Amino acid sequence: MGGDFAPEEIVKGAVKAAEEDDISIILVGPQERLDPLLSSLRVEPLPVSIYHTDQFIRDGEPPAQALRTKRKASMLLAAQLAREGQADAAVTMGHTGAAMISALWVFGTFEGIERPVGGGVPFFFAPETVVLDLGPNVDCKPRQFLQFAAVGVAYARCFLGVDNPTVAILSNGTEEGKGNQQAKEAYRLLKESPFNFTGYVEGWDLAAGKANVILCDGFVGNVLLKFSEGLGSVLSSWLKERVASVAGQDAAETIASELRHQLRVEERIGGGPLLGVKGVMVVGHGRSKAPAVKKAILVAKQAVESGFLQSIEKELASVVSLLKGE
Amino acid sequence: MGGDFAPEEIVKGAVKAAEEDDISIILVGPQERLDPLLSSLRVEPLPVSIYHTDQFIRDGEPPAQALRTKRKASMLLAAQLAREGQADAAVTMGHTGAAMISALWVFGTFEGIERPVGGGVPFFFAPETVVLDLGPNVDCKPRQFLQFAAVGVAYARCFLGVDNPTVAILSNGTEEGKGNQQAKEAYRLLKESPFNFTGYVEGWDLAAGKANVILCDGFVGNVLLKFSEGLGSVLSSWLKERVASVAGQDAAETIASELRHQLRVEERIGGGPLLGVKGVMVVGHGRSKAPAVKKAILVAKQAVESGFLQSIEKELASVVSLLKGE
Numbered sequence: 001m002g003g004d005f006a007p008e009e010i011v012k013g014a015v016k017a018a019e020e021d022d023i024s025i026i027l028v029g030p031q032e033r034l035d036p037l038l039s040s041l042r043v044e045p046l047p048v049s050i051y052h053t054d055q056f057i058r059d060g061e062p063p064a065q066a067l068r069t070k071r072k073a074s075m076l077l078a079a080q081l082a083r084e085g086q087a088d089a090a091v092t093m094g095h096t097g098a099a100m101i102s103a104l105w106v107f108g109t110f111e112g113i114e115r116p117v118g119g120g121v122p123f124f125f126a127p128e129t130v131v132l133d134l135g136p137n138v139d140c141k142p143r144q145f146l147q148f149a150a151v152g153v154a155y156a157r158c159f160l161g162v163d164n165p166t167v168a169i170l171s172n173g174t175e176e177g178k179g180n181q182q183a184k185e186a187y188r189l190l191k192e193s194p195f196n197f198t199g200y201v202e203g204w205d206l207a208a209g210k211a212n213v214i215l216c217d218g219f220v221g222n223v224l225l226k227f228s229e230g231l232g233s234v235l236s237s238w239l240k241e242r243v244a245s246v247a248g249q250d251a252a253e254t255i256a257s258e259l260r261h262q263l264r265v266e267e268r269i270g271g272g273p274l275l276g277v278k279g280v281m282v283v284g285h286g287r288s289k290a291p292a293v294k295k296a297i298l299v300a301k302q303a304v305e306s307g308f309l310q311s312i313e314k315e316l317a318s319v320v321s322l323l324k325g326e
Numbered sequence: 327m328g329g330d331f332a333p334e335e336i337v338k339g340a341v342k343a344a345e346e347d348d349i350s351i352i353l354v355g356p357q358e359r360l361d362p363l364l365s366s367l368r369v370e371p372l373p374v375s376i377y378h379t380d381q382f383i384r385d386g387e388p389p390a391q392a393l394r395t396k397r398k399a400s401m402l403l404a405a406q407l408a409r410e411g412q413a414d415a416a417v418t419m420g421h422t423g424a425a426m427i428s429a430l431w432v433f434g435t436f437e438g439i440e441r442p443v444g445g446g447v448p449f450f451f452a453p454e455t456v457v458l459d460l461g462p463n464v465d466c467k468p469r470q471f472l473q474f475a476a477v478g479v480a481y482a483r484c485f486l487g488v489d490n491p492t493v494a495i496l497s498n499g500t501e502e503g504k505g506n507q508q509a510k511e512a513y514r515l516l517k518e519s520p521f522n523f524t525g526y527v528e529g530w531d532l533a534a535g536k537a538n539v540i541l542c543d544g545f546v547g548n549v550l551l552k553f554s555e556g557l558g559s560v561l562s563s564w565l566k567e568r569v570a571s572v573a574g575q576d577a578a579e580t581i582a583s584e585l586r587h588q589l590r591v592e593e594r595i596g597g598g599p600l601l602g603v604k605g606v607m608v609v610g611h612g613r614s615k616a617p618a619v620k621k622a623i624l625v626a627k628q629a630v631e632s633g634f635l636q637s638i639e640k641e642l643a644s645v646v647s648l649l650k651g652e
Contacts, residue, residue: 125560138498139506172464172548180465180545203552207560219506220546222498224553226529231557234451234533235585239565242581247573255568259561 001029001056001074002094003286003293010093011037013293018046021294023301026087028074030054053077056094059286063098067105075099079106082279089280089300093293099283100136100274107279112316112323113147117275118218119155122225124262126209128162130155131170132275133218134225142185143323145169145215149195150315151275152213158306159299160212164196168211170220171200182217190215194318225265232263271296273303276312280304327355327382327400328420329612329619336419337363339619344372347620349627352413354400356380379403382420385612389424393431401425405432408605415606415626419619425609426462426600433605438642438649439473443601444544445481448551450588452535454488456481457496458601459544460551469649471495471512471541475521476641477601478539484632485625486538490522494537496546497526508543516541520644551591558589597622599629602638606630 001007007029014025015038024047027034031052038048055070057063067073078090079102092099100116109116119132132148132155133140149167156165169186171179178200179187190197201210206224216224236256244252271284271292280303284296303309316323327333333355340351341364350373353360357378364374381396383389393399404416405428418425426442435442445458458474458481459466475493482491495512497505504526505513516523527536532550542550562582570578597610597618606629610622629635642649 125564135498170549172461172545180543183545203549203554204556204559206553207556216549217506219498219509220549223496223529223542223546224549227532227550227553228529228557230530230533231554231589233530235561235588238451238588239581239585242584243569243573246577246581247569251572255565255572258568259565262561262564263557 002092002099003284003288004059005287005289006093007033008037009289010293012041012290013288014297015041015043015046015048016290016294017297018043018048021298021301023047023297025049025297026051026078026081028053028078028081029056051077051081057098059095061095061098063095063101067098067101073098073102075102076106079103079279079281082281083107088304089282091282091284091293091296091300093284093286093288093296095286096283099281103274103277103279103281107277107281109276110278110312110316112320113151113276114144116277117148117151118221119148119152119275120272121160122228122265123207123209125207128156128160128212129206129209129214130160130212131206131214131216131221131224133216134221135218137218138222139219140182140217142182142189145182145186146189146193146319146323147276147316148215149190149193149197149213150319151312152215153195153315154308154311155275156212158308158311159302162212165212166198167195167213167215168198168201168205170206170214170216171202174200174202176200186215189322193322195315228263228265232260235263236260271299273299273308278309280309328418328425329610329614330385331613331615332419333359334363335615336619338367338616339614340623341367341369341372341374342616343620343623344369344374347624347627349373349623351375351623352377352404352407354379354404354407355382377403377407383424385421387421387424389421389427393424393427399424399428401428402432405429405605405607408607409433414630415608417608417610417619417622417626419610419612419614419622421612422609425607429600429603429605429607433603433607435602436604436638436642438646439477439602440470442603443474443477444547445474445478445601446598447486448554448591449533449535451533454482454486454538455532455535455540456486456538457532457540457542457547457550459542460547461544463544464548465545466508466543468508468511468515471508472515472519472645472649473602473642474541475516475519475523475539476645477638478541479521479641480634480637481601482538484634484637485628488538491538492524493521493539493541494524494527494531496532496540496542497528500526500528502526512541515648519648521641554589554591558586561589562586597625599625599634604635606635 081087118135240256382400407413444461566582608626
């Protein structure tokens, strides 16, 4: 029931996933609205069922408060189905904050992870680089960098297919003496860890994807993401005018909009699994139509099939003494 | 004697400034190399003189150490001429680090300023936005944000011609509750200051120039600058290919290189005055040829004529109680 086009596009995307990718779907929402949709799509032989609830979180509701009063919200129930083994994963196009709270309440975080981690592959040009934290963890402690690294290494293995991911800390220079206090202490911890730690990387190394896992404080990650998106907007306006003068209006608009999309990180991050919680929950965009919904479902499938949760657990176990030792 | 094209291009640029902009020039360097250059340029009636020294800092020398052994280095002497009133300002295309140390030794910082500030107008798209700190001050204390603000307000008044510059803190959200610890404390101080403080801005507001003076920790500033430059490089490669397909190779190369230049912040920052020191010292690029040298000299002229130092002093005085009170 989440997202701008629920439930129609959600149902369409889910049915497509069942049809084309051999995935069993449980739709969590009001039976009376889902039934006619399923009928109209004629899904009789497909493994698509309905789990009824008439509560859901609307966009704009304060998520924690809404979830406290709606204990049968579709998002919460979907997570519960996953926890109880009736499903392998939960997928939502709803409010990210509400999804995060649902996942926290229902799954909890891994032992060793203090708070859910914000991360993903933000830069089009560096498709094999996951950056964490991208927002939620501000003023994080150096040991949280170890936690981000464990999650990031699992992410790179399971989603990017990288065998022995390199891990680096974002800093203001590559020499060991560089860095702020936080980066320096994290450096010392990472150096002692079993991760494939390559040291510091700098701002320009982000777009070049110089490491598979790049670690930073969520404050820095948030600023970078939004800066990138802001640049996309001003650069594409400039580019539109500039290209129009040599190749005409149509080509200019196409190229400018491509550029904007390449820097619109929100779209790149979207459809990612929540990180650090002990269950698979994939949050897609509110704007998702059926194809994007199906894509989010496939991300969940990949998380399950690649053993993403087990991989995080294993990486965390490898640094448990460092995490406690600090 | 600093920069890749010294002394020839430096002398040419200086002579041009004397010729076209009514500026008296003292060239600090070896008489035997400068004399023939001046003769060949036939500058007889122009106010261009030579202050002899045969010491200078070479690129690649460790600056502090080099300056300690070369007490008559051209950079140091130029700053001394400015301090003693024989010149109004010093200009160099030499090593930035050496220039900073020279300025610190000779001028010192303003009372109330702990360390020199790194700042300038980094983004082509936001020509009325000065960002500080862009590097030197990592892990800075909240009160340093007040110092950056004082310098930034003076900069915006004197170099950008903005009467009542708006001042904002870069953060991870605009609500007052957002920010890391540092930003939150700086927020409280700025709110009490007489500056035209508008609160937090976010990453995307940088390129949009949402405030005239944007404050951040030098760690964040450094990462942003380099990230922008890194993006310039990958985006321009992408763009070259993309535009070539619709408008041919030549147009593609032109537009791609324009894009790269727009994001190459180093070039935008270059030719700026050192900030926070009690004297005007403008550092241009090592790669500067005569026109860029002249431009750097004009920046120095503008600093002097606009009363940049007095303006910083005045802004600092307006927050002296806040700076002490913390």
